[in-house]
Amino acid sequence: MKYFIILTLLFIATGANSQDKKKARLSVQYVNVMNTEAYLSLSAKYKSGNGFEPVTDVEFHVYQKFAEDSLVQLGSTTTNETGRAKFVLSKEQDSPDLKTFVIKLENDLKFSDSESELTIRKAILTATLETVDSLNQISATLADGAGQALPGQSLRVQLQRMYAPLIIGEESYETGDDGSIIVPIEETMPGIDGNLTFEVVLNESDDYGTIKALVNAPIGTPVVDQSTFDKRTMWSPPSKTPYYLLIFPNLIILGVWIPILFLIINLFRILNAKPNKL
Amino acid sequence: MNAAYNQLVKDLAPKKFSWRGNAWVAFLVLIILIGLYSYVQQLRQGLVITDMRDYALWGIYISNFVFFIAVSLVGSLITAILRLSGVHWSTPLTRIAEIIAVAAIIMAGIAIIIDMGRPDRMMFLFVHGRLQSPIVWDVVVISTYLLISLLFLYYPLLPDLSILKKYVPTSKWYSKLSLNWTGSEKQIKIYSKSITVLSVLIIPVAFAIHTVTAWLFETTYRPGWDSTNFGPYFVAGAFVAGTGAVVVVMYVLRKAYALENYITDSHFDKMGKILVMLCLVYLYFNINEYLMPTYKSTEEEAEHLRSLFLGEYAWLFWAAIVGGLVLPVIVLLFPKGRKPLPMLIISFAIVLGAWWKRYLIVIPTLSHPFLPIEGVPESWRHYSPTWMEWSITAATLAGALLIVTLLVRFFPIVPIQETAEERGLTDEHTLNNAL
Numbered sequence: 001m002k003y004f005i006i007l008t009l010l011f012i013a014t015g016a017n018s019q020d021k022k023k024a025r026l027s028v029q030y031v032n033v034m035n036t037e038a039y040l041s042l043s044a045k046y047k048s049g050n051g052f053e054p055v056t057d058v059e060f061h062v063y064q065k066f067a068e069d070s071l072v073q074l075g076s077t078t079t080n081e082t083g084r085a086k087f088v089l090s091k092e093q094d095s096p097d098l099k100t101f102v103i104k105l106e107n108d109l110k111f112s113d114s115e116s117e118l119t120i121r122k123a124i125l126t127a128t129l130e131t132v133d134s135l136n137q138i139s140a141t142l143a144d145g146a147g148q149a150l151p152g153q154s155l156r157v158q159l160q161r162m163y164a165p166l167i168i169g170e171e172s173y174e175t176g177d178d179g180s181i182i183v184p185i186e187e188t189m190p191g192i193d194g195n196l197t198f199e200v201v202l203n204e205s206d207d208y209g210t211i212k213a214l215v216n217a218p219i220g221t222p223v224v225d226q227s228t229f230d231k232r233t234m235w236s237p238p239s240k241t242p243y244y245l246l247i248f249p250n251l252i253i254l255g256v257w258i259p260i261l262f263l264i265i266n267l268f269r270i271l272n273a274k275p276n277k278l
Numbered sequence: 279m280n281a282a283y284n285q286l287v288k289d290l291a292p293k294k295f296s297w298r299g300n301a302w303v304a305f306l307v308l309i310i311l312i313g314l315y316s317y318v319q320q321l322r323q324g325l326v327i328t329d330m331r332d333y334a335l336w337g338i339y340i341s342n343f344v345f346f347i348a349v350s351l352v353g354s355l356i357t358a359i360l361r362l363s364g365v366h367w368s369t370p371l372t373r374i375a376e377i378i379a380v381a382a383i384i385m386a387g388i389a390i391i392i393d394m395g396r397p398d399r400m401m402f403l404f405v406h407g408r409l410q411s412p413i414v415w416d417v418v419v420i421s422t423y424l425l426i427s428l429l430f431l432y433y434p435l436l437p438d439l440s441i442l443k444k445y446v447p448t449s450k451w452y453s454k455l456s457l458n459w460t461g462s463e464k465q466i467k468i469y470s471k472s473i474t475v476l477s478v479l480i481i482p483v484a485f486a487i488h489t490v491t492a493w494l495f496e497t498t499y500r501p502g503w504d505s506t507n508f509g510p511y512f513v514a515g516a517f518v519a520g521t522g523a524v525v526v527v528m529y530v531l532r533k534a535y536a537l538e539n540y541i542t543d544s545h546f547d548k549m550g551k552i553l554v555m556l557c558l559v560y561l562y563f564n565i566n567e568y569l570m571p572t573y574k575s576t577e578e579e580a581e582h583l584r585s586l587f588l589g590e591y592a593w594l595f596w597a598a599i600v601g602g603l604v605l606p607v608i609v610l611l612f613p614k615g616r617k618p619l620p621m622l623i624i625s626f627a628i629v630l631g632a633w634w635k636r637y638l639i640v641i642p643t644l645s646h647p648f649l650p651i652e653g654v655p656e657s658w659r660h661y662s663p664t665w666m667e668w669s670i671t672a673a674t675l676a677g678a679l680l681i682v683t684l685l686v687r688f689f690p691i692v693p694i695q696e697t698a699e700e701r702g703l704t705d706e707h708t709l710n711n712a713l
Binding site for chain 2: 234235237262274
């Protein structure tokens, strides 16, 4: 009887637990930085009483689908505190012209099982820096896996910056019949040692995912280090107070406190003065 | 001669409180206790008990602090400047001014600690303080001024304490505090030299304390504070507030201790004339402070000034300017306006106006930053002190009044020795007989 009650309670608890499981909403992006790396970018969130919140510290399994719907597990990745995860693809995994990835959330204690599928075609993006009549320009060409030009695709040219990229020229440029764009760089921009890194981006294409090509160009204005870290400034720590602020205020403080000490000493002199009256 | 001297000592020696005095002390203690309760809540819960938030990050604690700093300046005006100028009519008022200065500067120091969210970290200011920071300058100058004010109160008390030692032989304190003062040639020489040094020293320090307080605001780039005029503007305002406070206290003490023979109508008349001059100087600085930004009317300044002239602070602003400066000048220009009772009413209006003027310097500016207020609840856009803030602020004001009350209970309100000398009652034989 005792075991029956325990088993019943366990059953109720397990049932209640499965009912309490939340549904995770998964978003997957394929990103290929040409000649560098290709990866799947995962973002997961769930709906709570306070709106959408990130699904953190949860493991997702990544599979690749082959002919006859056979799945081969490539590995797994775990979301960070923002609900994001990155799964880097090897050259072999990324090599097919047409590839399908399946991402699964399985057997999690807090979230119910779910999966997302992504099919991507191979695209090749090349970008170079050219100088024509003393004017620098970025030339980029987009082609499919077979080398055929892809016209009518929106490409964006941007400059890598610390927090967010700086868009060059217009918001986006459409590739011509030969799959290429040419974007002039009219402004001078600062870079460390004059080095700038431009990005040509095919952003979140339904067919090809996100494709990036990087161009390193030594055409920027070298950034001169203006750090005042070792200088004595008004915003430095106490050990680096400007000399004039050490000298003059302390002179004033001494100029006031020496007479104050003199006045305190005078109180003792009055106390110890001989009592002969006038 | 002996009888006259006896009468003078009897008149000016400290007296025990009447029932009114005891009731007054009890009333002040009650206000302080309520404030202490609120402050304990603030220590336990933090500054969340106040209405200070992201934008109004300074409230009535700071405006109250600036008010106390202003009032403390009066010690240097009445005592030092008039003493160095060889003016003798002010002798009966010097002690009152010195006592007010000491009470105000003590409470200014306490007021700034109250504004700190974590007073237990106050030592960090000294350990990690940077000489580049105006807050460190303020700490240095306030502590310096406190010590000088105490010395300036104590030194002139020495001859009086010696007299009281004989007049109240049961009190050991007068004997100890008088530092064996006998009026010997050597003592008088040291004493005179020290008083002169103090009179000279206190003036620049008093100017510095209020100028540095002005710099706390001026070094911050905000509408209403971005001014090169702020130092002298604050000093001029301080003279007005402090002198008003002296007149209020001298009226009350004259009435309570029947000092009509020592604090005469003539003193009120002269203080009234000084007040007219000080109010006019302060008005001049006010015109400078408001006219030029109004003329230029940059977007942010215009919005800040509109809130002062026509907006939510308008009635306070005009009450402080008209009721606390313009009307007093007009009334005080007439001899009848400089009689004791009108002087009390006018001075009270001036002190009240001075307190609210500091509020108007601090709060409206913080409510109108250069960058638009965004991403905060509606209630954070406006500052309205909570009852706990009011009770703590009232407690500091009561604390200042309690210090004044206790000091006049145990020390002579009017300097005995100086008054006797001025009245030709300094004969040694007479003095000994009298005591």
